Amino acid sequence: MTTIIFGIFEEGLVYAVMALGVYITYKILDFPDLSVDGTFPLGAALTAAGIANGFLHPAAALFASFLAGALAGCVTGLIHVKLKVRDLLSGIIVMTALYSLNLRIAGKSNLPIFSKETIFSNAFLTENVPDGMQPYMVTIILLAIVLICKLLLDLYLNTRSGYLLRAVGDNDALVTSLAKDNGMVKIVGLAIANGFASLAGSIYCQQKGFFDVSIGTGTMVIGLANVIIGTQLFKRIGFLKTTTAVVLGSIIYKACVSLALTIDDLQLGPVHISVPVIASDMKLITSILFLVILVFSTSGGRKVKKHA
16 A cells, blocks of 8 residues: 555656646736657657666756757747747647657667666665665655756746746736837747646656656646646635645646556445456546546636626
8 A cells, every 4th residue: 555655646747747737828928838758758759868868967967958948848839929829739840750759869769777877776775774764765756856847947937937927828018118029928938838748757767666658648637637637626725826736736736647557346335347457558548537527627717707
């Protein structure tokens, strides 16, 4: 049971970093950015190639991945803002291009780094961390990274640039009236969002010990589910920051997926339902959960509007 709980926290915290990026595009910019499905494996590909070939330190791979993702986000923004391509299509174009680029970087569709040092497994941790703490180090390191990302994002959103970013999502005309280029503000937002997604891919690669070209499939859906769960469940708790709610939503979402994967038999009164669930069903479970979340969140919004 303890292993399952720590597994949920580890998976949830990895995707929480990516969800912070999706929060920027979905909630702040109102931009359906599908390039996240390409920038998540971009971070993993860069990390795996760098560590496997010895030219990137595991910690440096995190920063390199963030910068690579930010660059990809800038490309999405430039296609949308400068070339006047629709937001959805801009993301699809970059996501498709990144599939080939990720294969180029990694050199093959699957690149393992099991025998290499990572931020979770290295000589420093082996020598300095007591044996009793070793099983918890992955969770502790992930929690530290997520907290740093969350705090940095909170600080940024309270700067002048952060306020402009929020204003672009609410009212483009207001940003223009302040003599600011709303297109440039969007590009900055997309760069930060995809930087977080790519950073999450780097963390995922180091935690799992491999890069696979298909790990980005459905990343946007998972991120949206995390954001919607967090913002809907905790919207009435005033003292809780939205970024904190997104992180908690990521953990809750992973708990739901894990629960679905571990339940094979359901007994509902006299009715016995046997549904053998295997790991390959995860994408199906993800889609069903996301649909349920969307239906409930939308219907909830309609009820509030009706009684207003």
